[in-house]
Amino acid sequence: MSQEQDNVMKLLEKKHYKYMKEAFKEAQKAYLKDEVPVGAVVVYNDKIIARAHNLREKNQSFMAHAEFLAMQKASKKLGSWRLEDCDVYVTLEPCPMCAGAMIQGRVRHVYYAAQDNKAGATGSVIDLFETPFNHKVLKTGGIMADESKELLQTFFKKLREK
Numbered sequence: 672m673s674q675e676q677d678n679v680m681k682l683l684e685k686k687h688y689k690y691m692k693e694a695f696k697e698a699q700k701a702y703l704k705d706e707v708p709v710g711a712v713v714v715y716n717d718k719i720i721a722r723a724h725n726l727r728e729k730n731q732s733f734m735a736h737a738e739f740l741a742m743q744k745a746s747k748k749l750g751s752w753r754l755e756d757c758d759v760y761v762t763l764e765p766c767p768m769c770a771g772a773m774i775q776g777r778v779r780h781v782y783y784a785a786q787d788n789k790a791g792a793t794g795s796v797i798d799l800f801e802t803p804f805n806h807k808v809l810k811t812g813g814i815m816a817d818e819s820k821e822l823l824q825t826f827f828k829k830l831r832e833k
């Protein structure tokens with residue numbers, strides 16, 4: 672890799688880390704509310720336009736996943752169901768519902784942290800983005816995976832001890 676390419680890669684990594692860090696802050700908010708700690712942000716034109724964390728218990732809604740809520744907020748903000756130039760950063764691999772919503776919303780790219788071996792729909796259990804739907808969402812996993820996984824593990828450990 673040339674020096675120039677190397678610099679571009681480093682800048683990109685820094686950017687993804689910056690946004691995932693914001694998603695992680697949302698996950699921490701969920702943790703403090705006794706919700707499964709998952710957070711998400713939606714980025715448009717290099718700006719965070721929506722952020723959310725899992726609120727399944729509070730809302731008593733199976734739809735209240737972090738990235739689902741963040742995408743709804745982003746849609747509202749943009750005044751459009753089309754999230755074509757939006758990227759989603761989420762601390763856990765999306766489930767089938769959220770991966771499906773990303774296809775429906777025409778999301779450009781999803782960056783996720785930890786894998787979800789039990790419910791992940793972008794590679795773990797199934798890969799919805801590798802199926803021939805009318806829209807293909809790009810995906811990148813693994814950014815801040817350790818921190819996000821650790822937060823989830825701490826949460827479930829705490830839950831078991833209750």
Ligand SMILES: [Zn+2]
Nearest residue numbers: 736766768769
């Ligand atoms: Zn989900």
